[in-house]
Amino acid sequence: MDTKERSESVKRAGRTGRPTAQAAIRLTSHILESARELFFEHGFDGASADMIAERARISKRTLYARFGSKARVFEAVILDEIDTQLRALAPTVDANLAVTDRLQSIADVLLQWLLTPRIASMERVVIAQAVRFPALAANIHEFGFQRAAQWVASILAAAAAKGELDVPDPVFAAEQFVTLVVVAPMRRSALGLAPPAYDANARARIRRSIELFIRGCRPRDTESERMR
Template identity: 45%
Template sequence: MYARYGSKKLLFEAVILREIEDRLSFLEQHVPEHGDVRPELEELSDELLSWMLTDIHVALERVVMAEAARFPALARNLYEFGVGRTTRLVAEVLRKAEERGEIRVSDANFAAEQFISSVILSPFRRAALGVGVTSHNETSSARMRQAVDLFVYGCRPSQKGSHP
């Protein structure tokens, strides 16, 4: 195996990138389009959390975090390939919702980053630290829906005469 990949680090990176590629390619081809941003974001979040909140992905996150200082390029590549692609996917959902007049965001990429931080990365980080669940269950689904509601409420278009 090392003949093909050159080192344990490169093999590890290839395994993780392949897993991310498989899942995100599927999501990119099946972006929910309901004409309503809330169920679109909930469905996308359900898919991501069901995939990420597993023992294996939580364990991989722990390894990546532990090795990030020794292998910063590995951590950067994994972050960009995983979180970067997910951000672009969520940003596209937000742009379409803005075109429909459901939400207002001045920067869809920034809004997507904030969404991912609160809805996806927060429960994932808690799981990696051992203070959260390592499976997407009824409790994590309820928290996810609350976070989506908060996000959508915060991005709703202002009404004429209302204060910012």
């Protein structure tokens, strides 16, 4: 076999052999992005496997070989959205800021992502399918809610150590904070009770929520002195 024939043989092998790990990752990412657009636009029931395969420009057989079912694609889409965004948004908080401002910085990072039409659509789909996919709800709680709560808990623990706040259980307090300041406005947006935008009005409302939370966590003697 001469050099030219060997080169052609290598090219044919590359076309017909197994994809590289990087190519497999790129394909998975492409499928998830295609499915994400359809799920968020049409909901779980409205987005068929055929539609996903067509949008991704792959065969339905390839889709099922990679994920097993449309339900698995749906779960992967939601968890990938949460995991990817939270990795990118992981905040670096200035420890010299007042505790209220430190918590505000966390809220800003999260709500600039969550109060968008894209996430409002995702939340509506997830709510509609929560009973059908109980494992997904548990994973969302672990992937999203608990990770955000960990960020907040670290701030609360540091503030408690300095005597700024009285929070014997920073993790529990952080869960209440995330529910009040993050989950509530996201749910209002998904239900159409507020626009899916983190504008000046939304930020002012969040600031009031944070200040209310902080007042409830102040040491009692500090509150007594402030009231005199």
